[in-house]
Amino acid sequence: MSGNGTTPAEGEIRIGVYVCHCGSNIAGTVDVVEVARWAGEALKDRGVVVAREYKFMCSSPGQELITDDIRDLGLNRIVVAACSPHLHESTFRGATARAGLNPYLCELVSIREQDSWVHSDRSAATTKAKAILAGGVERVRRNVPLDPIDVDINPATLVVGGGIAGIQAALEIADAGFHVYMVEREPSIGGHMAQFDKTFPTLDCAACILTPRMVTAGTHPNITLMTWSEVTRVEGYVGNFTVTVRKKARYVDADLCTGCGVCEEKCPKKVIDETYEAGLGYRKAIYTPFAQAVPRVPVIDRENCTYFEKGTCKACEKFCEKAAIRFDQQDEELTLQVGNIIMATGYDIFDAREIAQYGYGRLPNVFTSIEFERLSNSAGPTNGRIVLRDGVTEPKTVGVIHCVGSRDRNFQNYCSAICCMQSLKFAHLVKERTGATVYNFYIDMRTAAKGYDEFYQRVLEEGTLFVRGKPAEVTEAGRLPGEDGKMVIQVEDTLAGRQRRIPVDMVVLSVGLKPRSDAREVATRFGISSSSEGWAIEKHPKLDPVATMTEGVFIAGCVSGPKDIPTSVAQGAAAAARVLSRIQNKSIRLEPIKAEIHAEHCSGCRICNGLCPFNAISFDSVLAVSSVNAAMCQGCGTCVAACPAGAISGSGFSDEQVMAQIEGLLRIGMNGTAPDRRRFPVASGETTGDRTAEEVRA
Amino acid sequence: MNAAPVSPVPTEVDLQTVFEPTVIGFTCNWCSYRAADLAGTARTKYPPNVRLIRLMCSGRLDPAFVLKAFAEGADAVMITGCHPGECHYIEQNLKALRRFRLLRRTLEALGIEPQRVQLVWASAAEGVHIAAEIARVTDEVRALGPLDWPADAAADTGINLDSAWEATGGQEAELAPAEAEQAPEADR
Amino acid sequence: MSRYMYYPGCSTERSGRAYRESLSAVCDRLGVNLVEIEDWNCCGATEYVGVSLSPAYALIARNLALAEAARENGEPVVASCSACYLNLAKANQYMRESPQLNAHVNTALAAGGLHYDPGTVEVRHLLEVVMHDVGLDAVREHVVKPLQGLRVAPYLGCMLPRPDPDHRWKNHERPDDLDRLLASLGAEVVDYPLKTECCGGHMTQIAPKVGLELIKRLIDEAERQQADMMVTVCPMCQINIDAYQGELNARFHTKHRMPIVFFTQLMGVAFGFDAKAMGFGRELTDARAALRKVGTAPEPAPVPAGGHRPRPDKRALPMPRPLDDGNGSASGATSEVVR
Structure with missing residues (x-):
């Protein structure tokens, strides 16, 4: 037997089947009464003791049906045919557990999202519901009791990246009394925010609000700051990570240096x-x-x-x-022991040189948004004077182009979220400091957060000219009066419905945000997944935006996509809160969907070793067998499918469970009767679901 | 947005007379299963011929599952997973891709039309896409007709498949080509 | 020697003879074997597709069908004219996308005993073959007479890099391929901002006012940039700019005399062929005077790797790094000694 240990019930398997109407959501398309009747009769020989239908299975009376039957009828398996397991699996497993049965002996099969909602023919939908239910019944026969895995949590935390999101996360945890290691690649923390002059929409001086946080982080007794350092290796699992950090040589003794300059x-x-x-x-x-x-x-x-x-x-x-x-x-290599990791590695900016028609890198007076931040910063190269590339001349006309590299199928499809507000801020600063005429070229104006649209109104009132249209090019080839010596922005004004040529002295390209150039490599190092662009993928985009699929690794700020400062700070704090709850609990309970290698069947071929992206499989060279570290295993099952000796079992999704479910699903064909079974090599003329793994493999 | 191509929904009458294929679909818990959920929430219609099985990852797909589905009467199998680069387990969908290619080649050698095993990528946001793909696969298999595996392959070929199967160690030997591809050295 | 099926197009027979003569010599020298498609016909230029789609694409696809039947080993079809190239490439794409068009076209082709499956033949332009298959290193090896002293404005016209159905061009708005090719011949290449603007096409025939205005823009800019000549890849661009300067000068009271030649003519001269053999002298606005500037300037000093950025004045701000610099040095700094 492969599952987890042995089959629990040596004796009879007693299954309860519960078919939900979900009001008319299911019952409107599926004949639920017929499905329940069929299950009670046709699946009787498969161990179904009772089959009921009820209006709302997830309601308290619905759940009581299950708990009562478990007690009264001695049920030891439950199948609920209702909605998606992603919605109510925990509800029904909870009910099962309350009645004293191991929750993993309950299966929820979806006859709503996968049946009643996507089909309109009542007869076909009812047949399909029966098949889905039979799949669940066959599968649950092979379910075994599982126990969650408890893992201790090391209270120290690693924060990667010292931008505003990372600083916020580190301070929250440190203030709660736990130790934080903060690793930053650059010589100083501060991130992109330290480059900015003003922050929208309040026009706070970025340095004035950021610097105190940086100082607090730098002097906090609970924070060990490691700048000019990079994480080179991450081993272990939630609660017990071992992290290797390369501290690059500064060639300066940090203990002696007073920072006199x-x-x-x-x-x-x-x-x-x-x-x-x-x-x-x-x-x-x-x-x-x-x-x-x-x-x-x-x-x-x-x-x-x-x-x-x-x-x-x-x-x-x-x-x-x-x-x-x-x-x-x-260079030094340091080893840290931490229980959780927060990644706040931030973003890069889109390389405007890729859009050749905007002339960046060729036309001197085309600037990127980040260059403009430095230009307008009083601590920047021009002491905050907004001047052309010659370092002297103030522009009389400035064009700010939105969405450079964003919302553009040639470059990045997504909206970079911050550029509208950033461009409005630029317009305001240019007006305030030079009195120049400012044109903003936008596709759509996106000013959705608190105070943002008010800022847009303010910039409108200040007299900035808004042109709705994506400029075709910025050219030095003037041909009309007034264009000589200027750059010309060629644009279709989609509100006026005509082509315009607007001569300007300075162009500011509001460039989009991009994943870090090494984002993929870093994601692999930390064992988290990333989107096709390279942004880190959240555990759930709405309901779990700061967690990742890898237990113990959290994300905050722009590592998962473009964000403004308030959102990045909120995410830093949110990630910290998640880590703090882990630390306070001292241990964490993990879903028991894991792979397990049965040493007696393992031939030591090591095929599985290289397949695991989480490095959860190690090879014992003395015993010449591989083994899975349950805390590191994420339960994908790839090794289970790959083991040529069948020595790896996957709890929750064992071969037996899947094979049995296939049998059940095909118990009835499209016309409601049993389909033709073919003599096919794997089947050997009889079904495998009720045979043990050893029998199949023997 | 809900307008996935819909093939005609069979009525009970023609189910007795007209061939309607049964398709088993393996889905990934993180993307394609959620795409199917989304198709449901959005009431995007697709043919009822498909029956889905949830795995944690397309990487869990043992090629034997596909053979099992054919043996039990399925006319086609859809293997679905996250788009390359978007796997929740980093890159396991690519391992599924490699298994799929080998499996398809093997099945072709056994005389099974390649359209009967199809690989479809669908992200959790692609409800319409997965519905359209289900409709497409169903149409293609309907056009192919029932899986024409001989009632007794052994009699047809003169080879005793049962004993051949068992003599080679069953599953292990059947999967050997797939496994060879997954050997660590081929992996990197 | 790499082999290609060559689609010459009508203009190379008459007005664009200089193109045909020079490209034959140059391709021969570069080991590019162009095999002319037997019995090819006109591609319909820019007009026919505007008249009636199915016959227009049948006309174009006939050439692809002929090439497909005649080729030996999957050779691509190469066109030297941008309009021909675009028509052939579009036929490939549209027939693939539209089963209806495909059926119509193949019905027409069947009348002539032909058939074409869209997408089976690769369609390419000569410039792109020179850049990608031959490569600039191989081109440089054949340069015996560098074009030092000649200031050229590279002009691609609008049809080559766009709409680019086969995704062959990295940059569609300001491709630098022709710039780099001419620089490899030793010419001084001006940064010509109108390189992908329209030459007017057949507007000179049907709406001369519009056509001449478009040509004037191109020549004005080339003169402003002090180019000795313009260089193009398309016979239609060449004839428009070359032939209408008299009319244009009369209309706009200008005194333009801007020669325009094909890139293969300059390649030929740089490779050591006689200018006359390369078709110089066939143009209406004589390019031979400008050609005499070749060799008048010294060889420019090579730019040092990671070179200095221009900074005319101590107060000026540095220019951004050039794109092919990659992601910059590991230290996130660019060296510039200030002593």
């Missing part, structure tokens, strides 16, 4: 800062990305450092009063 001042090597300044400004080869960086410890950019290049210079070392420069520092 002399090294940066004295460093002779100036390079374009592609990360924090988005390529618009400069930094030195030894640098902290920005003044409020946390930690305030610089790093040496080895690729550009004159000492690493030529072996001489050491200006930073000469001037460092604390002698904190360490040219011989090496």
